[in-house]
Amino acid sequence: MPNDQQPPAIDTSVAHSARVWNYWLGGKDHYAADQVAGDAYREKFPLIEPMARESRDFLVRAVTYLTRDAGVRQFLDVGAGLPTANNTHQVVQRIAPESRVVYVDHDRLVLLHVESMGESTSEGSMDYVLTDMRDTDSVVEGAAKTLDFSQPIGLVINDVLGHIVDWDDALSLVRRLVDRLPSGSYLSLSHATADNETHRRAQDEYNNSGAIPYIFREPEVTRAFFDGLELVDPGFVSWPNWRPEPTTGKLTVRAGWGGVARKP
Structure with missing residues (x-):
């Protein structure tokens, strides 16, 4: 964790998007306003909680594949949010203890909860x-203190791009x-869409509440994130x-799409 940052004061009387998501995932980093x-x-x-779990489960399966099958030992998890169970470094270091993981987020609130993520293995680092x-220069500059950008990296962007309108x-x-990753790196990316019209209306109301909005996009659109890369089976x-x-779980068969692809 950056040692020059001081944890911010927080207003627990107002719901916060990351804490609400943490609540749906069964985490502990939330307050009464977030529960409401x-x-x-x-x-x-009602399917929002299964949807949150299935999004997280996709992340776990994707980074497991990258570590166990693709041999990746470096990960850059962008838009990490608040910690919960099975964080990226915990998953990959159970398979390869020497793995190095860097999390990126803009929200100072996460500094209050970094210790909840658990420590890195002694062989690896976090x-x-x-x-x-969106400040990709700062992302790469910060990550390069831990990761070697001359060697393959697993870039993880899990269900956060909807926050970019x-x-x-x-x-x-x-x-x-x-573009900043070397050949042989991988992109693991997912994005949510509306499961049905009821879901869309619920999200519209949430977006209008003052919380950070999330924009649903159809998979026919978001597939473009993988242009120029080699999708691994079963694709997007x-x-x-x-x-x-x-x-x-298979309760939300349409609410989110994801894929893993290799950079040639």
Whole structure:
């Protein structure tokens, strides 16, 4: 974690998007206002909690594949948010203890909860870069203190690009980051869409509440994030259909799509 940053004071009386998501995932880093907002959303769209879990499960399966099968030992997790169970470094270091992981987020709130992520293994390392993910120079400069950008890196962008309202900005962000990676690196990316019209209305109400908005995009659009890369099987598919395991939930068959691709 950057040692020159001081944890901020926080207003626990106002719901915060990252804490609401943490609540849906069953985490502990949330307050009464976040529970109220999360419950209100769930009342309108009961599948929001399974959706949050299936998004997280996709992340776990993707980084497991990258570590176990693709041999990646460096990870850059952009837009990491608040910690919960099975954070990226915990998953990959269980497989390869020497792995190095850097998390990136712009929200100073996360500094209050970094210790909840658990320590790195002694063989590997874990660090945190506090910067806006759109500032790709700062992302790479901060990550390069821990990661070797001459060796393959697994870039993880899990279900956060909907917070960038402008499509061209979101697409440009991904391409700029991928351009900074060496050949043999991988991109693991997911993005949510509306499961149905009820889901869309619930999100619209949430976006209008003053919380950080999230913009749904259709998979026919978000597939463009992987242009120029080599998608690994089974391609860009709904979360439950990406290399499912016997315990993989399949309640939200359309609410989110993801894929993993190699940079030639």
